Amino acid sequence: MENYFFDIQEEKKDxxxxxxxxxxxxxxxxxxxxxxxxxxxxxxxxxxxFEATIKDKxxxxxxxxxxxxxxDEDNIRVYKIIGKGQVLNIGKEIELESxxxxxx
Numbered sequence: 275m276e277n278y279f280f281d282i283q284e285e286k287k288d289x290x291x292x293x294x295x296x297x298x299x300x301x302x303x304x305x306x307x308x309x310x311x312x313x314x315x316x317x318x319x320x321x322x323x324f325e326a327t328i329k330d331k332x333x334x335x336x337x338x339x340x341x342x343x344x345x346d347e348d349n350i351r352v353y354k355i356i357g358k359g360q361v362l363n364i365g366k367e368i369e370l371e372s373x374x375x376x377x378x
Contacts, residue, residue, distance in 0.1 A: 289330040294353040296323045299343060308343040308350075312336075319363075 295312055299305035299322075309318065315336045316326025328336070333354070340350050 290327055291330055291333050292325070292327050292355045292359065293333060293336075294323065294325055294355065295350065296353075297343075297350040298322065298348060299350075300345070300347045304343050304345075304348075308340075311339060311343070325361075 293316070295316070297305075297308060299308055305322075309324075312318075312324040312326075315328055315332065316324045319325050326336075337352065340352070344350055
């Protein structure tokens, strides 16, 4: 079991956001391209899920690029989480690449 916490303040001094991006893209080619796009912003936590702790400006840039991967059959959901949070992972552990997370 893996358990980690994040603390993203809503104050102006800290413009980082924690985001969870999940997607259901029907076409394999577009799905692979989306995964490569998201790897530039965060890290994969499941086959169709990415997490990232990024500055708000980068977050807006990431959002602007998402529509090119979506058709009427597809869906991308982006959860922007501000404040204190906890992620509990049960099962296969993932390697985290961010210094902003504390693993316990």
